[in-house]
Amino acid sequence: MNIQLVGVVGAGQMGNGIAQVAAQFGFNVIMTDVSGAALEKGMATISGSCDRLVKKATMTEADKAALLGRIKTSQDLSALKECDIIIEAATENIDLKLKIFKDLDAVAKPAALLVSNTSSISITKIAGATKRPEQVAGMHFMNPVPLMKLVEGIRGLQTSDATFTAVRALAEKMDKTFVESTKDMPGFIVNRILMPMINEAVYTLHEGIASVEAIDNAMKLGTNQPMGPLTLADFIGLDTCLAIMNVLHDGLGDSKYRPCPLLVKYVEAGWMGRKSGRGFYNYAAK
Structure with missing residues (x-):
């Protein structure tokens, strides 16, 4: 064509x-x-x-x-x-x-x-x-x-x-x-792997295991990622992350894809990440 x-x-x-x-x-x-x-x-x-x-x-x-x-x-x-x-x-x-x-x-x-x-x-x-x-x-x-x-x-x-x-x-x-x-499955390749990692990072924060900065630094320095998962979530948009997790959870029916309650609360609060000025980080203050 x-x-x-x-x-x-x-x-x-x-x-x-x-x-x-x-x-x-x-x-x-x-x-x-x-x-x-x-x-x-x-x-x-x-x-x-x-x-x-x-x-x-x-x-x-x-x-x-x-x-x-x-x-x-x-x-x-x-x-x-x-x-x-x-x-x-x-x-x-x-x-x-x-x-x-x-x-x-x-x-x-x-x-x-x-x-x-x-x-x-x-x-x-x-x-x-x-x-x-x-x-x-x-x-x-x-x-x-x-x-x-x-x-x-x-x-x-x-x-x-x-x-x-x-x-x-x-x-x-x-x-x-x-x-x-090769298969039309929820999340395809990238988000089938990426979004559960981001969701798990939010659970790590939600459960008080580490701070936002500690989680991001640990993943950057420990796994050589260019940005931490919570920074990346803010960049993508927390509403988008939540929407994708809901697609994974609904489409695959596995509890491991359940969106973290803290992610849900942030979206409900209007804290969508960079585009709204507030997510896991406060961009309006910068």
Whole structure:
């Protein structure tokens, strides 16, 4: 499949990152969001990311201008009607994603591929919301998208070989390393392993075994991780971590995936991590 025009649904940290990378590698992009303010913020984030690359001399001002010129924005999903592939990067909420895919199926051209950036939700279930399930796949980018090399590819039960080949080729054209999750299971590869570790770190705090700083330092220095699990949770968003743990717990039915009560309480308090100014660390005070 000759992919020229890429659609992105969602202008948040994942959506604008995907849009930036697609445009960086020569694709024309249409980024949509229900919020005009989110689109403005997303474009400002992309521009700021490019400025950092210019400062590092890995991008020129002309490259930046060309990249930004390849991205158009809209608050209307129908703007994606001519896209060859549409990548959904909305909040990790199953009901929202099912609605988006049903709506995309109605507006996208018949040959278009519909792809989800979900980090944990069943691609088979998402595909079932459309009348083109064989043209639906998972393409899970890592955050921050411009810097992280990995893309997880996930086949739904209905995904065709042609669709999956096209998704792999697109990831590789974006200079990403494509790793296939051979089964459409909750959490796929990365979050099946990562989120229980983060959840266990929260339990370690909850049970008074160690402080936030001690937990993070122990894992950084003891296992050579670039950041501690609680710092990483704040970076990801505690609401996202909780949503993924709920998917794992509900989907696999094993008590070992039960979200830590402290994680639940933090989300209830609105302490979502960096994006809210407070999580396991207080960013508003910095």
